[in-house]
Amino acid sequence: MTAIRDYECAVKHSEEVLPGVMKVVFDCPEMSSVALPGQFVQIEPSPDTFPVTRRPITINCLTDSGFELLFDVIGRGTELMARMKQGDRVRVLGPLGNGWVVDPGSKWLLIGGGLGAAGFQFLMDSVESSRVLIGASTSDRVISLPASHVVTEDGSEGGQGLVTALISDELLGGADSIAVCGPVAMMEAVWNSIPEKYRDRVQISTESRMGCGWGVCDGCSIPMSGGGYKKCCKEGPVFSGIEIDWEAWKEAGL
Amino acid sequence: MTAIRDYECAVKHSEEVLPGVMKVVFDCPEMSSVALPGQFVQIEPSPDTFPVTRRPITINCLTDSGFELLFDVIGRGTELMARMKQGDRVRVLGPLGNGWVVDPGSKWLLIGGGLGAAGFQFLMDSVESSRVLIGASTSDRVISLPASHVVTEDGSEGGQGLVTALISDELLGGADSIAVCGPVAMMEAVWNSIPEKYRDRVQISTESRMGCGWGVCDGCSIPMSGGGYKKCCKEGPVFSGIEIDWEAWKEAGL
Amino acid sequence: MTFSFPPAIKRRFWGQVFESPVMLASGTAGFGHELLDLNCLSGVGAVVSKAVTFKPRAGNPPPRLFETSFGLLNSIGLANPGVHHVLQHILPIAADLPCPLLINVAGESVSEFADVVRILESSSVHLGYEINVSCPNVAEGGAAFGVDPDVVFRVAQGVSNATDRPFSVKLTPNGGDIVQSAEAAVQGGASAITVCNTFLGMHIDWRTGRSVIKRRVAGYTSPALLPLVVAKVWQVSNAISVPVISSGGVSCGEDVLQLLAAGADMVQVGTRLMRRPFAAAELMDEMKKLTGE
Amino acid sequence: MTFSFPPAIKRRFWGQVFESPVMLASGTAGFGHELLDLNCLSGVGAVVSKAVTFKPRAGNPPPRLFETSFGLLNSIGLANPGVHHVLQHILPIAADLPCPLLINVAGESVSEFADVVRILESSSVHLGYEINVSCPNVAEGGAAFGVDPDVVFRVAQGVSNATDRPFSVKLTPNGGDIVQSAEAAVQGGASAITVCNTFLGMHIDWRTGRSVIKRRVAGYTSPALLPLVVAKVWQVSNAISVPVISSGGVSCGEDVLQLLAAGADMVQVGTRLMRRPFAAAELMDEMKKLTGE
Ligand SMILES: Cc1cc2nc3c(=O)[nH]c(=O)nc-3n(C[C@H](O)[C@H](O)[C@H](O)COP(=O)(O)OP(=O)(O)OC[C@H]3O[C@@H](n4cnc5c(N)ncnc54)[C@H](O)[C@@H]3O)c2cc1C
Ligand SMILES: Cc1cc2nc3c(=O)[nH]c(=O)nc-3n(C[C@H](O)[C@H](O)[C@H](O)COP(=O)(O)OP(=O)(O)OC[C@H]3O[C@@H](n4cnc5c(N)ncnc54)[C@H](O)[C@@H]3O)c2cc1C
């Protein structure tokens, strides 16, 4: 028996926090009592017939009586979702996926690329200590998180450069667990910049186009290094970096 | 060269005048300067992809700077149209069809069934003298027109009964032209109740499902008594009662 | 033709340069002059006439149209005044068109197609033909013509013998193997293949069990059919060497670009004209905005 | 069965009474137990499992899904753990289902279908089979199986010899003549016909000319395909004497009623589950409201 349910939630708050980035807070005490960091929900973008699938969004953090999402407005589904306003009732399926593997008392290093850092708040709220590295193209893409090191490609916030430049042996060595989330290319660059000896502590939050979100359609496969695929929505979205067949996954595009 | 154009018109006024019956007034000086009584327009119910066709509505009357429509909200298209509000810009193709054949100075008898009387105002404004008979199921379906005789099936307004009961040899004989518009069954009953000798002065405003509205798709055929079909949208919507193959037209349903 | 991506909006087709790839589909634009009257021919690469048969055809009993939730059923039944009337009374008016005209030809037997073409040959108004072996709305089995490659071959050959003008054969998506039929048409002499006519569809009133259309099944069009047409255009254009004209599913400029990218040389738009008589101009604007051309 | 209009919501099918005509379509509902976990089996008449093949199949490379403007392309490629795993590890869990289970069986050769069925015979969990001769997403030509009536006959005959349970043969809409294939399946012993699998579709990125799906063409589903499915259900149900299960295009209760009126005995819903895991209950509510049943 899973805790997954389809809720009709009221929108409590909706706001454009960065240009083209929405924060939407939903009322849903049931969800907030069972969700784990790294899990996501499937949002019905509109009650109309189209689009025919929902949109997967990571739970950014829990609130008193529900949860918060942070998302990029990039296409039809998220455009519809950006129009959600306080009081709207929205179908939300969740919590979905496995979430980060959190050992009690562990020290974390969180590496996020742009909106990939959406969800880090929840993880930080759940672990003992964490250090956060964030890379983004520009300041308009930086999610503000406490005690984080930021670099931007154009230098408009924090240092100038890529997030990989922030990664040091010291930071890696000081962490029991390393969480990486962001665009595929960024995650691969991070993965490649992590020395062999630290790789077994790296967890990657993957993304894939989704149909159902709860494991029945087999549409969200992530290629595994041992051959075959695993389902992003059910066996993921978090996989150990070693499990992933990076070449094949990059090939997939999105 | 026809006067038909596709206009983007502003909605000037929109109002539910009877339960489920909308009056919508559009700004469109060009249309009001060329439209004839009995002509209609093709309205784009919404800017969305669906529905894929427009909806034909008779011009009820002209206004100072445009025209007025009166329509029943019965399905998807008219439901969308009922949401139009002041200031909205709507695509309107027209004026379409032939309109009533109006001889200068002629005396008219207008026989309308329910919303079929939408459009009579324009005709009355254009002819020297007219008498109007209106039948409707109930008072909620009666379009108020000056100097009209009204009957309703439930007796809630005017006399009780069918409009055919109002038709008299005297009224028919006193008219040079007789205009009939309403549901097909009502029009057929009226037609059947009109003695042979008056039939050549009867004009019927027909209806059909429409594709284009301007004569190119051949989707709006009305069966003709001489065999074959004529296009409701271009050769009609007004036909002489004698031209129509009533049996075949009833068969069509709508 | 050689392919480049993004596809060029300006096309070379049948030896002519077309500023627009957009053709108005048969049966949705009359003979074109009606659109001239409406001032709606801007952006039109070519007009395909409604179907012309040897004898006049009254067409199917009404209702001929039914709009479903996401598309349109039509059962026109090739209503047309017959080839002689078209030649004498319609083509002279269509001579004013600012763009090329293709005449869509239908027939009830293999030989009728060539017969109609032969009669039309005395006019110089039209650029070529579209041979409609695929109308789903006629009892005599127009659809059946299209599914049998052998019959398609014979029809194409007959037309090829009757004219020196280029002609496209318009195939059906309803059964058979469209690639085989396309190959047969090319072998018979077709100068292009139109992919494809309407899909067989039906709407039943569940309260009565009766179809809303008298002939029961009808031709169905919908913007949602675009992926089916893209797949067929891609399959056919990869199999044959003559140009492909796509027909079906277009509702915006991006759709046209996608069909060109899939291998279409020209792209027809039909049902969209019911909503937007000036669709061609809109499609061109949208394409130019997307490609920066 | 005898037809009445409006159609009855309670159905008799394969000798059993079904309170709901709604079946969950293969590939969109796992083996059903996932929905049990979600509490979403109310209103479900039966579940059709995802496709089972002899050997495990990893499935097609990602991306396997692409949403177009008005529908969904899928290229799953019959990903499944193989019949032995299904028998040992999945069917025991599916034994808890409150409704009948049909197992969807696919194969790469005529004999594989019967081989898979023979192995599954040792389980008593499932009511019967759906024989999938029509998957568009496998290289080996699943689609080709479905278009050749002769092959369909042989597949059906093989399955018929391998089991006493009822089985439906799921046909393709992609080419061939679906009525002929249905007749062949019935001759081979099919206890029902499923009309139909997904339509071949494609989406091309016009900027690059590449399909968004690695295998280029994919299976396309959309609520806008309903009229195509209605037409095929009507054609097939008029031609054969065994029950017809419709598959495709359902997005609301009225759609189900229409398919029943067209001649379907049971009605599958698939893609709609992606938006609404509890679609069956919703469809039942909507139908009951419409019919007053
Ligand atoms: C488990 C999971 C968690 C996610 N969490 C977040 C989040 O917290 N915040 C956030 O902004 N986004 C998140 N995403 C991505 C988000 O789901 C997509 O941006 C969204 O589905 C796009 O929908 P659309 O209709 O607006 O775009 P579309 O019009 O469908 O596509 C626009 C672009 O987005 C890409 N895209 C489409 N679907 C996905 C997808 N499922 N994943 C990634 N890219 C996609 C397409 O390739 C295309 O380039 C998550 C995705 C997954 C799988
Ligand atoms: C020339 C002409 C002039 C018209 N003028 C008026 C008018 O002034 N006022 C007015 O209220 N209505 C008028 N109508 C009818 C109006 O066009 C329809 O009511 C409208 O198209 C229905 O659209 P819908 O999407 O709301 O209904 P749908 O959901 O499409 O259909 C609902 C019901 O309406 C019937 N219907 C659908 N289309 C038509 C049609 N074209 N004509 C008649 N019935 C149809 C259907 O059979 C169905 O029963 C006119 C029709 C024509 C052809």
Ligand SMILES: Cc1cc2nc3c(=O)[nH]c(=O)nc-3n(C[C@H](O)[C@H](O)[C@H](O)COP(=O)(O)O)c2cc1C
């Ligand atoms: C009302 C209507 C009438 C049609 N008449 C014809 C015809 O006479 N000959 C023909 O070859 N195709 C005919 N068609 C098919 C169109 O030419 C075109 O192939 C089809 O509509 C698909 O394009 P669309 O999706 O852009 O509408 C007709 C289509 C419609 C909607």
Ligand SMILES: Cc1cc2nc3c(=O)[nH]c(=O)nc-3n(C[C@H](O)[C@H](O)[C@H](O)COP(=O)(O)O)c2cc1C
């Ligand atoms: C993601 C997905 C996976 C599918 N997998 C299978 C399958 O394994 N076997 C099969 O016979 N059909 C499969 N189908 C087809 C469905 O069973 C169904 O026939 C089709 O989706 C049409 O129904 P719909 O319009 O309700 O979605 C699949 C469809 C989808 C969308």
Ligand code: FES
């Ligand atoms: S999205 Fe359906 S299995 Fe993952």
Ligand code: FES
């Ligand atoms: S509606 Fe198209 S010809 Fe009349």
